[in-house]
Amino acid sequence: GAVVSQHPSWVICKSGTSVKIECRSLDFQATTMFWYRQFPKQSLMLMATSNEGSKATYEQGVEKDKFLINHASLTLSTLTVTSAHPEDSSFYICSAPGGKGAEAFFGQGTRLTVV
Amino acid sequence: GDSVTQMEGPVTLSEEAFLTINCTYTATGYPSLFWYVQYPGEGLQLLLKATKADDKGSNKGFEATYRKETTSFHLEKGSVQVSDSAVYFCALSDGAGTALIFGKGTTLSVSS
Numbered sequence: 001g002a003v004v005s006q007h008p009s010w011v012i013c014k015s016g017t018s019v020k021i022e023c024r025s026l027d028f029q030a031t032t033m034f035w036y037r038q039f040p041k042q043s044l045m046l047m048a049t050s051n052e053g054s055k056a057t058y059e060q061g062v063e064k065d066k067f068l069i070n071h072a073s074l075t076l077s078t079l080t081v082t083s084a085h086p087e088d089s090s091f092y093i094c095s096a097p098g099g100k101g102a103e104a105f106f107g108q109g110t111r112l113t114v115v
Numbered sequence: 116g117d118s119v120t121q122m123e124g125p126v127t128l129s130e131e132a133f134l135t136i137n138c139t140y141t142a143t144g145y146p147s148l149f150w151y152v153q154y155p156g157e158g159l160q161l162l163l164k165a166t167k168a169d170d171k172g173s174n175k176g177f178e179a180t181y182r183k184e185t186t187s188f189h190l191e192k193g194s195v196q197v198s199d200s201a202v203y204f205c206a207l208s209d210g211a212g213t214a215l216i217f218g219k220g221t222t223l224s225v226s227s
Contacts, residue, residue, distance in 0.1 A: 006158070034214045043204065043219040044159075093158055097212045103149060104208070104215050109158040 002028045004096050006107025013084055013114055021079045021110045023094035030096040033077035034104070035069060038091040047092075050077045084114040117142045121205045121218035128195055128225050136190040136221045138179075138205035146207040148172075148181055148188040149215065153202045162190075162203070195225045 003026040013019050023033055031052045036044040048058045048069050056069035066088075068080040081088055094107040122137040140146065150162040150172070163172030168183035177192045188205060205218040 032212055041220075041222070043217045044215075046214045049214065095215070097208075097214070103161040103164055106151075106159045111156070 002026075002096065002098075002105045004030075004094060004105045004107045006094050006110055008110060009108055010111040011113070013112070015085055015114055016083055018080055018082045019084055019112060021081075021092055021094075021112075023077045023079070023107050025075045025096055025105075028096075029074035030077070031074060032097055033071060034095045034097065035067075035077075035079050036093045036095065038093060038109075044093060047079075052077075081112065084112070086114045088112065089114045117146065117207060117209060117216050119205050119207055119216055119218035121203075121221055123219075123221070125222040125224055128223070130197055130225055130227050131194045132225075134190070134192040134195045134199075134223065136203055136205075136223070138188045138190065138218060140186050140188065140205075140207050142186075142207060142209065144209060146209055148179070149206045149208070150177070150179055150188070150190050151204040151206060151217075153204065153220070155201070159204065195223070197225045197227050199223060200225045 005024045007022045033050045035047045037047050038044045047062045048056045050056045050069045050071040052071045058064050071077045093109040095104045118141045120139050147166045149164045151159040152162045163174040165172040165181035171180045179188050179190045202220045202222050204220045206215040
């Protein structure tokens with residue numbers, strides 16, 4: 001089946017620095033990529049939708065300037081957490097949609113810890 | 116808007132016990148329904164799915180039936196194993212290219 005590779009799987013950074021998370025579709029082209037955030041023991045909340053060749057669409061309450069999303073090509077989408085703070089510590093997961101009735105393909109997730 | 120509600124956890128069972136995790140949904144159309152599993156420290160893996168009413172999804176001994184009349188998609192397994200300990204998410208998809216809508220997740224802990 002389709003594979004989505006997310007990197008890094010975990011990262012620790014200092015407050016005020018920026019962190020980039022990459023999500024690649026390895027054997028298919030993804031014109032759309034969804035970015036989710038998961039707080040401890042909670043569900044996945046959709047943050048934004050990246051679209052190849054156009055601006056990302058952000059969900060209500062998500063800071064566009066803090067969470068920069070770029071869909072550089074049909075196989076690569078990136079999420080950059082800018083000026084990270086401890087409250088940004090979370091599990092971030094990307095996902096490429098399947099067709100109707102088909103499952104979505106998830107990356108392995110990135111555990112971000114800001115110290 | 117569309118939503119998914121699943122039973123609160125944690126669910127704690129002994130090995131070989133019967134498992135049910137309830138999931139109900141609200142949707143305006145005819146969504147596809149999924150169960151995903153998340154093992155500690157890992158991403159989500161599709162467990163099973165159903166795309167239309169009365170469909171039964173099954174995998175690794177787990178089953179769930181798409182019940183339109185009760186808007187439910189309950190997850191069941193006849194005999195759980197310690198290795199089934201994980202967080203289970205019920206989710207729906209409105210259609211092609213749309214983001215999944217997840218329930219809050221249910222933590223299952225199985226002891227030997």
